[in-house]
Amino acid sequence: MLPRTPLARRLWSASAVLLASAVSVQALRGSVKPYAPDSPAYRQKGEPGARVVIVEFSDLQCPACRFAVGPMKDMLKLYGADARLIFKHFPLGQHKLAVPAAVAADCAGRQGRFWEFHDLAYENQLEWNPAPPPGKEPAPLPEREKTARKAFLSYAKKLRLDPAAFAACLDDPAAAALVEEDRREADARWVLSTPTFFINGKRFVGARQLAEGGVPWIEKLLKEKR
């Protein structure tokens, strides 16, 4: 039965507004199903039993991720055997070369050189993904893909990988499927931007949140577990 007095009607209306708000947000949250596949061993570094586990969702074409590489290395050095890093690919939709780059890094990983390729890809981001000249449009995508592939093959050569196996892997649908699994996991964990870090489950988005909140959080974790 609907209320009759103005006050009761107002209370009823306020409740309807609040209920609709809560239901919308909860429905959207509930629509995302958990998904957490294992990462290949070559994308993990550090002791298996480390007390601090950092999961990084990153995009090899993303400049902000490039700037986070140094601080992350420093952090791993600082915490030594206490920290373990697991890298996950999250190629952003607007970065059209991020998927081929992720696949290439995994192909290097299959030959045991993931981290070396990861570093080369970030250091030379502007080589395989050159910025267009000022005031000009970027080159067509097939041309950019060709440039990137050529650069990835040259990094493979530099890292002394088996060139035929590496080239075959670049076109292997299984390698692309592995990247897609990471993307599905990122969606399931509400990762929206890169780099995003989970340190023992706590989220830090971007280098600033990592720098300002990550280290104190790790210190707290280590103190608690001592």
Place this chain on the structure above:
Amino acid sequence: MNGRPAADAWLGLAARVVLGLVFVAAGTLKAAAPAEEFALVIETYGLVTSRDLILVMAAFLPWLEVVFGYALVFGFLTRLSAAVIGGMSVSFAFALLFTILKGIRLPDCGCFGFGMQMTQHGELAMNGLWAACAVQAFRRGSARLSLDAWCGADGPTGRT
């Protein structure tokens, strides 16, 4: 019945519902996601520097959008809701203008929780449009199909 006030009332209803739905969608996408994601967007604007304040804003603002968005859709506390949403649109517009003048390149305005990407000028124009809708909703928003009319509300927060 004079045609013009009637048309004005229907326009008020349209402005109120469209604006409300836009803010419900924008707020829901952000409120459902972890606050740290929206916090990154707030950081990028460079207007707030305190990490704690940024996290509080990131957790609080999206809910404000959802609640006042629904209030507009249902026509409850219409004038107050239109004022709050209009105030938010104007504030976002000023924040965007600040980034444009400072030359800060936003990866995303964060308006729709990464669900939509526009240029900063496009976002600025969009916020101007929402502010105009808020003015119309404030003026005549509760005149048609509103909970305010059902509640018999008067005064600054109710019937226009």
